[in-house]
Amino acid sequence: GAGVSQSPSNKVTEKGKDVELRCDPISGHTALYWYRQSLGQGLEFLIYFQGNSAPDKSGLPSDRFSAERTGGSVSTLTIQRTQQEDSAVYLCASSYRAGRGLRMYNEQFFGPGTRLTVL
Amino acid sequence: AQTVTQSQPEMSVQEAETVTLSCTYDTSESDYYLFWYKQPPSRQMILVIRQEAYKQQNATENRFSVNFQKAAKSFSLKISDSQLGDAAMYFCAYSRWAGNNRKLIWGLGTSLAVNP
Numbered sequence: 300g301a302g303v304s305q306s307p308s309n310k311v312t313e314k315g316k317d318v319e320l321r322c323d324p325i326s327g328h329t330a331l332y333w334y335r336q337s338l339g340q341g342l343e344f345l346i347y348f349q350g351n352s353a354p355d356k357s358g359l360p361s362d363r364f365s366a367e368r369t370g371g372s373v374s375t376l377t378i379q380r381t382q383q384e385d386s387a388v389y390l391c392a393s394s395y396r397a398g399r400g401l402r403m404y405n406e407q408f409f410g411p412g413t414r415l416t417v418l
Numbered sequence: 419a420q421t422v423t424q425s426q427p428e429m430s431v432q433e434a435e436t437v438t439l440s441c442t443y444d445t446s447e448s449d450y451y452l453f454w455y456k457q458p459p460s461r462q463m464i465l466v467i468r469q470e471a472y473k474q475q476n477a478t479e480n481r482f483s484v485n486f487q488k489a490a491k492s493f494s495l496k497i498s499d500s501q502l503g504d505a506a507m508y509f510c511a512y513s514r515w516a517g518n519n520r521k522l523i524w525g526l527g528t529s530l531a532v533n534p
Binding site: 340347355388405407408409410411412414 | 463526
């Protein structure tokens with residue numbers, strides 16, 4: 300079946316421009332996550348959606364970053380007035396809930412990421 | 419605060435040999451999940467193995483197995499009969515409660531090279 304897809308695969312932009320990154324989750328997955336991965340680093344959590352709402356935006360690094368999700372499906376991460384330090388791979392993951400109660404877990408399925416380069 | 423530590427930034431192994439990647443974590447929870455993810459050069463993050471903390475039995479998936487030591491808060495990954503395709507970044511992750519959902523806390527990763 301289709302996995303998580305992200306577009307574009309690579310994006311090169313000039314400092315100060317706005318960019319939009321898109322994520323198409325696996326059909327039926329209610330949760331969606333955005334992460335940022337800088338060169339040689341681990342994953343930095345940005346934002347989490349449950350359906351169309353974002354109960355956890357704690358990882359967004361500044362007000363230049365925003366995200367939305369429509370129809371409980373596609374999500375867009377927007378970075379305004381890009382800076383060179385925004386250069387990174389942006390990963391999206393979707394998940395379903397398994398288990399019950401305290402033993403609930405969410406197995407995350409990742410897209411291939413968008414490599415953003417800000418010149 | 420929950421943290422995940424991978425103390426080996428880089429590891430290497432000969433093809434067909436066995437290698438163990440270490441991971442320790444800090445938590446006050448009793449029920450939680452631990453994961454190992456693999457990220458090859460293609461950037462696609464792939465789940466390798468999952469361990470439920472309430473299970474004493476170590477998880478295994480073909481050539482991949484874990485040594486889960488709950489009291490020591492240790493969760494190492496053993497790769498047996500290493501293959502060239504195992505070369506990748508390996509990330510350990512801990513699943514903790516955040517509101518009404520579980521959130522993954524990630525280690526910084528271990529880069530594994532497999533030598534022919």
